[in-house]
Amino acid sequence: MRQLSAWTLAAAAVLAAAPTATAVPGTTPSADCPRLGGGWYGDNRARLQQVIDARGTCSGHRGAVAAFDWDNTITKNDVTDATLSWALRHDRLLRPARWKDTGAWLTDAADRALTDACGTGAAGTPLPTSARPRCTDEIVEIRENATTMSGAAAFAGHWNHRRTVPQYAWVPQLFAGRTPAEVASYARAARREALAAPIGATRTLGTHTVPASVRYYDQQRDLVRTLRQAGFRVYIVSAGSEPITEVWSRAIGVDAAHTIAIRSVLDGQGRITTRNEGCGGVPASRGAAIPYIDGKRCWINQEIYGVHGAQAWRRQPWKLRPALAGGDADTDVTFVADATGAHLVVNRDKPELMCRAYDDADGRWVVNPMFIDPLPRRMRPYPCATTAYTAPDGTPGPVRRADGTVVPDQADTVF
Template identity: 80%
Template sequence: MRQHFAWTLAAAAVLAAAPTAPVTAHDCPRLSGSWHGDHRARLQHVVDTYGICSGRTGAVAAFDWDNTVTKNDVTDATLSWALRHDRLLRPARWKDTSAWLTDIADRALAAACGTGAGAPLRTSAEPRCTDEIVQIRENGTTTGGAPAFAGAWNHRRTVPQYAWVPQLFAGRTPAELASYARAARREALAAPVGATRTLGTRTVPAYVRYYDQQRDLMRTLRRAGFRVYVVSAGAEPITEVWSRAVGVDAAHTIAIRSVLDGRGRITPRNEGCGDVPASRGAVIPYIDGKRCWINQEVYRVRGAAAWRKRPWRDRPAIAAGDADTDVTFVGDATGAHLVINRNKPELMCRAYDDADGRWLIEPMFIAPLPRRPQPYPCAITAYTAPDGTHEPLRRADGSVVPDQADAIH
């Protein structure tokens, strides 16, 4: 039988050499709030083991952002605000925005949004243009159902429609994009929980909320001497606006970092990671890309080594996520893998398999999803290979993870 804290001996061995004396139990930062089952106690155990209560500081905690720390997507909220306020600039050619945009998508965007470089798109009054952009962002297809992106990319390092959002803001400055994010944040926090709005002709969420439990966890971790990071596949100026409210500054916020032109304006290129240089979206903080950016920015690993799993000391103690884009870095955590259940197959297969006894599955803190009626197809198609094919999910020893029922929702 697995023991939830079988890892404690290994953790204790790592911490044994810590030179500072532990604080008294009275001074140990304590978690509060409502968590599923015994999760608060288990998270507290990690806080105590890796933090100042064991005489240690500097352990890392890493959190995905959208739908992990907040309910709903803050990049989508900002894009919605920008579309409703005509803040996107028309590119000279739509194909310039992405290395993988198809000819069909280029024609569809030109027909819906027009041509003429640099002019603000009149998306507030042109729902057809808004619909085309939102459809491509959400589903990777045109409104006519054709693929919007084609070609070869590493499906564990990027997804073109995620990389496309900061590319849509080409010609704007990071400060301008941050101002749009602040306006969208005020609007989304003021909207009632459950509120929707019409964007183009679509109905989309109108509200965002911070999860109280995650805010408390991040605050407690900081008080316990952890270095708390956010790692997101959103645009960095947007994520930074939101992360400040949970005490995470820009230096500890990692997301898609656009390359700027000579006048400080966003371009369709973004910074690279590891041994991959800057490009039009070839690598972003996505699946294995999140591990690379954590290794590079937090642990200062350079070159191809940033893509590889690091030794115990050079990995986060706690990592939290909600989607398959988070599965690699959440799986790297040494103390607790915290998962918000949004029914994403690869992540949930790992979580329910619980190979090391450290996976904690939380229902969404606001409006949780119902139970998935069918088991997750772990033994069939849960793993996304670099070429985009779907394969059986395997453990570290090569064995196949069996299909898993959805039990915590």
């Protein structure tokens, strides 16, 4: 890891080049400016504090954007999965008229597997998932691995692999027929249960073992609090279900207006449908443009900065990008890389994100181990030069810098 003095010099050069990031003449951050608490790896606390001081009220600025992924970035474990788990154990999903209609790319094999495991009955009635473990198994297997329990592909066809992933889009679609308020009530029940479970606890869904606990990361709650006190506009940008994410984000002071996730289209009675809202000129569909990889950039550009149409998919000028962005997975890599002050990465061993973080092309990548139960060191280098990048058609390739040069393979050094 570079020493603090090296970071200070690099950050000073970057901030000096950015006209809106410099302090008001004659002012310097004072001792009573919002300060981050401890518990960070290495000099990460000081590096983040520099951005807060330079882009916040202590330097005469207000309104800079900070954007964060939610699951496994702000919390340990996935809150949409926790809510799905609760719903499956309490028979809250409604039976679709036809499983094939729930997802744009759901295969015939998945349709048959779900129909066989979940039985038949009147559309719109509760699925008896608590009493039919085979039904729960099929749903969880498709969500987790995009395959049926027999190993058949659950999704097929063509989609942009940097704008969506079918099994992420499918989870909000499973709540079709419910209202956002009902889904939020399931999320609140799941939240109480997950926060009460011991850290590391698991439960069985069908034959699957899944996490039973969720925890807010204390350091991330403190970072959000400090940013808000320093005049930043803090947003959550998640590939989870929006009514669920809103329940969790509210507890750290981020309201619904500042929470962006998969937004379901509602019918005339205010009930969730199997269609999601679109972004960047992509119309509402069954999941073609969700907040996923490049989709997170699109939703930030559209919802925060008012950039619409095809332009929302492109990197914006300096003033129309977050000052600080944080994530933990490849789904976050585009918007985290767009940040102008610091790119915060929670190391969960995700190839493209870690390749860009360790390459540190602009000197502003801040890598931190997971705050609870960090992963062991990856023993093999990340395959940055060959397969760590996923192209829009799904094929793997090398990770490239903005100038087109290939990122060499990177060793895992922060764990």
